[in-house]
Amino acid sequence: MKKTLKLTKKEKFLFFLNKIFFLTLGALIAAFAVECFLFPNNVIDGGIIGISMIISYLSKWNLGVLVVLLNMPFIFLAFNKIGKRFVLQTFYALVMLAVFINLFAHYTFTDDVILAAVFGGIVLGIGVGLILRNEGSLDGTEIMSLILSKKFGFSVGEIIMAFNLFIYTGAGFVFGWNKAMYSILTYFIAYKVIDIVLEGLNSSKSVNIISDCSKEIGQSLLERLEVGVTYTKGKGAYSGADKTIITCVISRLELSKLKEIVKEIDPSAFTTIVEVNEVYGGRIKRG
Numbered sequence: 001m002k003k004t005l006k007l008t009k010k011e012k013f014l015f016f017l018n019k020i021f022f023l024t025l026g027a028l029i030a031a032f033a034v035e036c037f038l039f040p041n042n043v044i045d046g047g048i049i050g051i052s053m054i055i056s057y058l059s060k061w062n063l064g065v066l067v068v069l070l071n072m073p074f075i076f077l078a079f080n081k082i083g084k085r086f087v088l089q090t091f092y093a094l095v096m097l098a099v100f101i102n103l104f105a106h107y108t109f110t111d112d113v114i115l116a117a118v119f120g121g122i123v124l125g126i127g128v129g130l131i132l133r134n135e136g137s138l139d140g141t142e143i144m145s146l147i148l149s150k151k152f153g154f155s156v157g158e159i160i161m162a163f164n165l166f167i168y169t170g171a172g173f174v175f176g177w178n179k180a181m182y183s184i185l186t187y188f189i190a191y192k193v194i195d196i197v198l199e200g201l202n203s204s205k206s207v208n209i210i211s212d213c214s215k216e217i218g219q220s221l222l223e224r225l226e227v228g229v230t231y232t233k234g235k236g237a238y239s240g241a242d243k244t245i246i247t248c249v250i251s252r253l254e255l256s257k258l259k260e261i262v263k264e265i266d267p268s269a270f271t272t273i274v275e276v277n278e279v280y281g282g283r284i285k286r287g
Contacts (some may be wrong), residue, residue, distance in 0.1 A: 020259060022130050022131075023130075025127075026127045026131035026134070027093050027096035027100055027122035027124075027131065028188060029124075029130065030097055030123075031097050031100030031104055032098075032104055032125065032127070033120045033121075034101060035107065036104055036108060036109040037117075038113075038116060038121055041111070041113050041117075042175040042176075043120060043179060043183050044175075044183045045141070045186065046141075046183075047138075047141040048140045052067045052070055054170055057175075058174065062153065064099050064100075067097060067101070068094050071090075071094055073141075074140025074144055075087055075094075077140075078090070081225075081259055082143065082256070082257050086253065089135050089136040090227050091222050093136040093137070093138060093170070094138060096159030113182055116182075117182040117183070117189075118185070121189030122189060122190070124186070125189065128194055129193060129195075130158065130197060132198060135256050141160060142160065144163075145159035145163070152269060164187065168184055171183050202208070205249065205250055205273050205275065206248075207246075207249070208247050210234070210244075210245050210270040211262070211266040211268075214243075214244035214265040216266075217266065218231060220245050220264075221246070221248060221258065225254055227254070228248065229246050259271075
């Protein structure tokens with residue numbers, strides 16, 4: 001009978017501390033980019049942070065508080081869809097971001113808009129990348145896009161792009177079209193840097209699961225993650241036993257939830273995860 005390796009309490013605690021450290025560091029770096037490079041030069045990020053920056057500029061409300069408040073509906077939305085751990089880590093990262101934004105308030109690193117856009121994008125990408133790598137997020141639009149993609153069949157990338165197009169159009173009216181174009185430059189630089197920090201991590205993963213409880217795992221993935229699964233017959237080379245292999249494609253935000261589901265049903269299941277560059281079709285639509 002196969003034994004499952006379990007982490008000791010000390011190892012779990014150190015793993016937890018490691019995550020908290022990098023979530024805090026990522027929030028610190030992202031806040032530094034927002035307050036010291038972008039916001040003083042009226043260059044914005046995409047997503048909820050970008051909306052918060054526009055509202056804060058127009059209303060003079062606290063930027064850190066706005067970032068947390070505007071993200072809250074999406075955090076509640078993610079609780080059942082993505083998992084409790086992801087939600088808690090996202091909430092922690094957002095609170096830390098708000099604290100550090102206020103810490104860096106009114107401090108400008110450069111007045112040169114081009115330097116602010118380029119280096120702001122690089123620094124922001126590093127901060128956001130660290131948070132994503134440790135199963136957190138600073139942008140509720142990604143969560144919203146994930147859910148809408150399953151409802152309407154559009155890809156997550158298409159929905160995020162449409163949402164950001166709306167935000168940067170608004171930035172053009174508020175800050176001027178030059179600043180809007182600098183903001184788009186910042187977004188693409190940050191996006192590329194996030195990829196580097198995550199070592200090429202893309203928005204989709206192809207997962208293969210081999211387990212004696214394949215049917216239970218597959219059904220649970222269908223019901224709880226609303227993803228399509230495929231069953232393939234296989235045979236173990238050593239044991240000669242017949243095996244059922246589960247294959248599915250998920251977003252990186254769903255990965256921690258999938259691991260939870262597999263661990264609940266069969267902790268000894270053999271799971272492989274590979275990067276997927278592009279995904280077309282095969283989405284489950286709910287009426």
